[in-house]
Amino acid sequence: MKAFAxxxxxxxxxxxxxxxxFAMITMHPVLLAASTAGAVLLFICxxxxxxxxxxxxxxxxxxxxxxxxxxxxxxxxxxxxxLFFMNGNAVTLEAIIYGAAIALLMxxxxxxxxxxxxxxxxxxxxxxxxxxxxxxxLILSMALRFLPLFKSQIGKIHQAQKTMxxxxxxxxxxxxxxxxxxxxxILTWSLENAVDTADSMKARGYGMKGRTxxxxxxxxxxxxxxxxxxLALSGFLAVGIRGGAFWFQYYPYIAGAxxxxxxxxxxxxxxxxxxxxxxxxxxxxxKWKLLKSKI
Amino acid sequence: xxTVKKAIRILLLLGGIPLLILLGATAWNxxxxxxVTMGIAVLSVIPFFLTFERREANTRKLVLVAVLTAISVAxxxxxxxxxxxxxxxxxxxxxxxxxxxxxxxxxGSFSAVVSNMFFGQGPWTPFQMFSWGMIGFLAGVLNHRGWxxxxxxxxxxxxxxxxxxxxxxxxxxxxxxxxxxxxxxxLAALASAVPVTAVYCVSNVxxxxxxxxxxxxxxxxxxxxxxx
Numbered sequence: 001m002k003a004f005a006x007x008x009x010x011x012x013x014x015x016x017x018x019x020x021x022f023a024m025i026t027m028h029p030v031l032l033a034a035s036t037a038g039a040v041l042l043f044i045c046x047x048x049x050x051x052x053x054x055x056x057x058x059x060x061x062x063x064x065x066x067x068x069x070x071x072x073x074x075x076x077x078x079x080x081x082x083l084f085f086m087n088g089n090a091v092t093l094e095a096i097i098y099g100a101a102i103a104l105l106m107x108x109x110x111x112x113x114x115x116x117x118x119x120x121x122x123x124x125x126x127x128x129x130x131x132x133x134x135x136x137x138l139i140l141s142m143a144l145r146f147l148p149l150f151k152s153q154i155g156k157i158h159q160a161q162k163t164m165x166x167x168x169x170x171x172x173x174x175x176x177x178x179x180x181x182x183x184x185x186i187l188t189w190s191l192e193n194a195v196d197t198a199d200s201m202k203a204r205g206y207g208m209k210g211r212t213x214x215x216x217x218x219x220x221x222x223x224x225x226x227x228x229x230x231l232a233l234s235g236f237l238a239v240g241i242r243g244g245a246f247w248f249q250y251y252p253y254i255a256g257a258x259x260x261x262x263x264x265x266x267x268x269x270x271x272x273x274x275x276x277x278x279x280x281x282x283x284x285x286x287k288w289k290l291l292k293s294k295i
Numbered sequence: 296x297x298t299v300k301k302a303i304r305i306l307l308l309l310g311g312i313p314l315l316i317l318l319g320a321t322a323w324n325x326x327x328x329x330x331v332t333m334g335i336a337v338l339s340v341i342p343f344f345l346t347f348e349r350r351e352a353n354t355r356k357l358v359l360v361a362v363l364t365a366i367s368v369a370x371x372x373x374x375x376x377x378x379x380x381x382x383x384x385x386x387x388x389x390x391x392x393x394x395x396x397x398x399x400x401x402x403g404s405f406s407a408v409v410s411n412m413f414f415g416q417g418p419w420t421p422f423q424m425f426s427w428g429m430i431g432f433l434a435g436v437l438n439h440r441g442w443x444x445x446x447x448x449x450x451x452x453x454x455x456x457x458x459x460x461x462x463x464x465x466x467x468x469x470x471x472x473x474x475x476x477x478x479x480x481x482l483a484a485l486a487s488a489v490p491v492t493a494v495y496c497v498s499n500v501x502x503x504x505x506x507x508x509x510x511x512x513x514x515x516x517x518x519x520x521x522x523x
Contacts (some may be wrong), residue, residue, distance in 0.1 A: 075480070075483075109417070109418060110417065113415065113416055113417040113418070114415070116416060117412070117415055117416055122412055133344065133348050134348075135347065135348055135357060136344055136347070136348060136401075138357065138361075139357060139360055139361045139364065139401065139405060140361075140405065140408065140409065142358060142361035142362075142365075143361045143362075143364040143365045143368065143405060143409045144365075144409060144412070146361060146362060146365035147365055147368060147369060147372075147409075150365060150366075150369055151369075180505075180509070183509070184509045184513075187366065187509065187510060187513050188513055190362050190365075190366065191359070191362060191513060191514075191517050193362075194355075194358040194359050194361070194362040195355055195358070195359075195517070195521050197358050198354040198355040198357065198358040198359075199354075199355075201354050201358070202354045206354060207354070
């Protein structure tokens with residue numbers, strides 16, 4: 001299911017900026033927990049049909065989490081509560097907890113990035129930046145297009161050389177020589193092809209004023225609503241961070257200020273913001289199941 | 296006009312980065328170095344992109360950079376199973392030698408963005424963009440008098456750029472590791488990355504030796520034939 005990815009690229013982009021900033025700006029446990037939970041849930045929703053991928057990733061990052069939490073106390077000996085001594089160095093509770101927090105931060109960012117790759121596909125990226133940086137996004141889209149083109153062309157050249165009876169030997173050296181020959185051919189071909197492309201583009205008026213681009217994305221009401229929700233939550237959280245609601249200290253002793261009545265609302269806002277995409281995925285999934293059951 | 300652009304570039308670099316560091320130090324005392332350094336990596340890439348974006352369009356050069364980017368990304372694919380042994384740096388250096396520092400920078404940093412679209416984007420992308428871009432840019436600058444076309448110079452630069460890449464990327468390793476940056480941690484990361492750095496250097500030299508003639512000749516031919 002990719003209900004979240006169906007939203008307008010601008011909304012998705014804003015969401016990712018907000019989430020990455022809030023995930024990395026403080027080390028407050030509530031924000032860390034919200035960010036990790038949101039990222040992992042979204043990942044699970046997106047790969048719901050491939051349980052093996054989910055299991056593999058979760059296991060790998062669980063291992064990484066344990067490893068990082070165990071390694072931090074070996075390097076860092078700050079902290080007040082000493083658990084035991086190893087090789088004459090203190091292993092402190094604070095260092096272990098800080099290691100776990102760092103590991104959580106890293107894992108949540110990893111999962112956000114994994115989901116980012118699924119959600120912000122290159123066409124959306126190009127749509128967003130096509131107007132602001134036209135030349136650079138043109139290079140990007142051309143490079144992306146050349147990759148499959150090269151692949152098919154490499155196959156063609158390889159077959160042509162085979163029919164000519166070149167490099168049919170099975171030895172390793174023969175194979176290397178053959179691939180170098182193919183590489184040389186593909187290089188010449190692609191460079192010549194590039195100049196042809198460039199001339200053709202110029203002849204059709206590339207870079208002239210008043211040209212418009214085709215795009216498949218339309219900004220609908222639901223995009224506006226989601227964007228408003230994201231901006232409102234981010235603004236509220238930013239106010240909270242400014243007011244010290246997400247202040248947290250690990251060294252030399254653990255201290256997190258519980259700042260007044262609003263704290264619970266800030267915590268809720270953090271969870272709401274981080275859980276938005278996963279919630280959208282779940283909602284659409286439930287809706288789909290319901291509609292299907294009515295048939 | 297050129298001086299204005301240069302001034303903007305220098306202002307962005309000289310003004311933007313300290314401002315970001317200052318902001319990071321004062322706005323939140325939590326020492327969130329990760330965001331600040333990521334911002335610095337992004338900011339140091341932007342001036343190059345902006346100057347390129349503002350200049351009159353040379354469509355041929357533009358498409359050429361796209362092709363060379365695609366080639367280096369394809370190289371990263373082909374050598375996918377061999378860890379850290381990648382031709383991206385070599386292609387970037389050769390591009391810079393024949394088409395100048397700007398083309399080198401663009402090819403290097405775009406190779407990072409495009410290949411990460413397949414290998415996975417992450418907080419390391421800006422750092423890769425910066426280090427590969429800088430390797431290309433410096434190669435182009437050093438080639439001012441055709442120095443880089445001499446084989447000993449080229450190979451030395453290949454080794455140096457492997458070390459440089461490792462130095463920049465280890466900044467990210469350290470930050471990612473415990474969220475703060477200390478000399479001791481950085482040195483430890485550099486020391487533990489020595490085998491990887493060695494592979495970078497060896498792969499750069501191997502690919503430069505292997506590609507110098509075939510790629511160089513063809514790029515030279517393009518330059519002569521089409522006057523790019």
